[in-house]
Amino acid sequence: MLRQEINELLTKTGPGTEMGDLFRQYWIPTLLSEELPENDCPQVRVKILSERLIAFRDSQGRYGLVDEFCAHRGVSLWFGRNEDNGLRCAYHGWKYDVTGQCVEVPSEASNSRFCANVKLKSYPLVKVGDVLWTFMGDPAKAPPLPEYEFAQVPSSQTFTSKRLQESNWLQALEGGIDSSHVSFLHSSGLQSDPLFMGAEGNKYNLGDYKPYFEVVDAPGGLFIGARRNAEEDSYYWRITPWLMPSFTMVPPRGDHPMHGHFWIPIDDENCWVYTFDYQPVRDLTEAERQAMKDGYGVHSENIPGTYLPVRNKSNDYLMDRAAQKRGETFSGVGGIAIQDASLQESMGPIVDRTKERLATTDAGIIKARAKLRKAALALRDEGKTPEGVDPAHHRVRSASVVLPRNEAFIESVSDKLQVQPGVRQASV
Amino acid sequence: MSGWTAQGNTAQAASAAELRYRMSYPLVPSRGVRVVALDSGAEMVVRKVAASSTWNMARFYSAETILNSHGIHGAPVEVVLHGLDGAVESLNDELVDVDSTIMVATSDFGSEAAATIGAACSVRGIMTAGLVHGEDTEHTVSALRPYAQVLLVPADDGDLEAILTAMRA
Numbered sequence: 001m002l003r004q005e006i007n008e009l010l011t012k013t014g015p016g017t018e019m020g021d022l023f024r025q026y027w028i029p030t031l032l033s034e035e036l037p038e039n040d041c042p043q044v045r046v047k048i049l050s051e052r053l054i055a056f057r058d059s060q061g062r063y064g065l066v067d068e069f070c071a072h073r074g075v076s077l078w079f080g081r082n083e084d085n086g087l088r089c090a091y092h093g094w095k096y097d098v099t100g101q102c103v104e105v106p107s108e109a110s111n112s113r114f115c116a117n118v119k120l121k122s123y124p125l126v127k128v129g130d131v132l133w134t135f136m137g138d139p140a141k142a143p144p145l146p147e148y149e150f151a152q153v154p155s156s157q158t159f160t161s162k163r164l165q166e167s168n169w170l171q172a173l174e175g176g177i178d179s180s181h182v183s184f185l186h187s188s189g190l191q192s193d194p195l196f197m198g199a200e201g202n203k204y205n206l207g208d209y210k211p212y213f214e215v216v217d218a219p220g221g222l223f224i225g226a227r228r229n230a231e232e233d234s235y236y237w238r239i240t241p242w243l244m245p246s247f248t249m250v251p252p253r254g255d256h257p258m259h260g261h262f263w264i265p266i267d268d269e270n271c272w273v274y275t276f277d278y279q280p281v282r283d284l285t286e287a288e289r290q291a292m293k294d295g296y297g298v299h300s301e302n303i304p305g306t307y308l309p310v311r312n313k314s315n316d317y318l319m320d321r322a323a324q325k326r327g328e329t330f331s332g333v334g335g336i337a338i339q340d341a342s343l344q345e346s347m348g349p350i351v352d353r354t355k356e357r358l359a360t361t362d363a364g365i366i367k368a369r370a371k372l373r374k375a376a377l378a379l380r381d382e383g384k385t386p387e388g389v390d391p392a393h394h395r396v397r398s399a400s401v402v403l404p405r406n407e408a409f410i411e412s413v414s415d416k417l418q419v420q421p422g423v424r425q426a427s428v
Numbered sequence: 429m430s431g432w433t434a435q436g437n438t439a440q441a442a443s444a445a446e447l448r449y450r451m452s453y454p455l456v457p458s459r460g461v462r463v464v465a466l467d468s469g470a471e472m473v474v475r476k477v478a479a480s481s482t483w484n485m486a487r488f489y490s491a492e493t494i495l496n497s498h499g500i501h502g503a504p505v506e507v508v509l510h511g512l513d514g515a516v517e518s519l520n521d522e523l524v525d526v527d528s529t530i531m532v533a534t535s536d537f538g539s540e541a542a543a544t545i546g547a548a549c550s551v552r553g554i555m556t557a558g559l560v561h562g563e564d565t566e567h568t569v570s571a572l573r574p575y576a577q578v579l580l581v582p583a584d585d586g587d588l589e590a591i592l593t594a595m596r597a
């Protein structure tokens with residue numbers, strides 16, 4: 001269990017909250033770049049960290065992320081016109097540029113300086129990889145741009161999707177840290193999913209339901225090693241990195257792409273799950289890319305034109321008891337991402353952690369919460385920049401390896417847990 | 429169809445409003461949790477946490493190793509537990525009705541004790557965790573690795589307390 005005040009500290013991310021301030025130290029995913037596909041395309045409503053914003057791409061291709069509401073009388077700029085290097089409010093025509101600066105107030109005299117004084121709050125919006133990132137903290141302290149490998153490799157090698165999850169960000173993240181559920185909840189996916197099946201390591205996953213764990217503190221977050229029996233003299237290790245505040249990677253399988261997630265708070269009861277898949281040294285095949293688009297692997301099948309999963313809370317996630325009985329799914333819910341989402345959403349929008357009873361095997365989750373809390377308090381009390389802001393911390397990889405029984409993952413494969421350009425992932 | 433059927437009997441019940449109906453009653457605390465310091469540095473960590481809160485189900489000890497009658501280094505040793513008040517307890521007695529044992533180490537000094545405690549827990553189906561404090565953890569970790577289902581490397585000052593709290597110890 002967790003004391004209620006700590007649960008609140010960790011889950012609330014609006015302006016002025018401790019965890020909200022922590023998130024505002026990082027560049028975080030805000031949109032997929034496909035959501036603003038061309039200059040002067042329609043603007044998009046964005047809610048992130050409990051702030052309502054509008055994102056647009058101007059006539060010169062510059063991205064803007066500004067207060068959703070017009071400074072004049074509070075109309076939503078989603079109804080505005082994105083034209084001629086600015087967003088014009090539909091009500092009385094006030095116009096703003098990508099920095100939120102008002103550049104035109106049609107009712108004022110043409111030589112008036114009125115608009116110079118009108119500015120919407122705005123944040124930078126920058127494309128790195130297939131993602132548009134924002135930094136919502138003190139602009140003077142903006143760190144260098146993110147260097148996560150999935151956003152650094154050529155676009156032919158990477159794919160990112162996103163989906164709405166109707167729960168607080170932390171319970172979603174905790175699912176990414178807790179790798180022991182894979183042998184249960186996702187067991188059938190290991191055998192049938194085109195982005196998982198056929199890997200040598202899968203049989204070890206399914207052959208040993210009682211992994212040993214090593215939770216290793218690292219600059220930027222944690223490495224969580226799960227060790228299962230492989231052969232007589234060897235162990236199968238799956239190593240999951242977590243970077244502060246909410247980036248996790250799944251240990252890879254065979255030659256399948258590497259994947260992971262960002263869990264980004266929309267408000268305290270919803271989050272966006274950004275899901276990426278990439279190959280460090282080769283292009284994704286057409287079949288791989290198509291499978292991702294179709295919602296296989298850790299992606300989700302979304303309602304066309306939206307980022308809302310087809311299987312969702314309003315339709316009981318298309319629960320299929322017959323498929324469960326036939327052994328096609330463990331929980332009756334199809335698709336790995338939605339298997340996770342259905343369970344995490346079932347906990348309620350913000351799970352009541354005063355009612356939990358954790359076990360020793362949850363040490364990774366306990367440690368991650370402790371690190372987040374410590375970092376949030378150090379930021380509040382001492383102004384200390386948290387781990388994971390430094391892009392050097394971003395260059396991690398997950399790994400799956402078979403090691404002799406007397407070797408430890410952290411000593412044997414520490415180089416493989418770092419990005420090595422041009423070097424294939426460590427995966428069995 | 430009445431409203432409660434629509435809301436309460438579907439996944440839509442996962443709303444804040446519906447969550448109010450999650451029953452509230454005292455949860456059963458965990459069964460016993462044993463915390464064992466394996467060396468003198470670890471004893472300081474354990475003492476601090478023992479005093480930091482009123483624990484219901486956790487008991488705290490430091491381990492003392494007694495070489496077995498053969499006196500051969502590396503051979504199985506006998507472990508005697510000292511309560512923090514100094515009282516001597518037998519390992520066998522203290523592992524009755526226990527769910528988890530947490531071993532705390534700051535060096536590999538206690539690796540033989542860890543082996544004995546780990547083996548005793550394993551035959552009783554007791555989960556074991558190891559918290560390894562300090563900077564140079566490599567030797568301590570490899571000494572504890574075979575006997576701890578979960579290792580925290582390196583552990584810091586708040587970890588033991590956080591784990592005990594999370595387990596409702």
Ligand code: FES
Nearest residue numbers: 070072073089092
């Ligand atoms: S409300 Fe936007 S211009 Fe008047």
Ligand SMILES: [Fe+2]
Nearest residue numbers: 175181186340
């Ligand atoms: Fe999962």
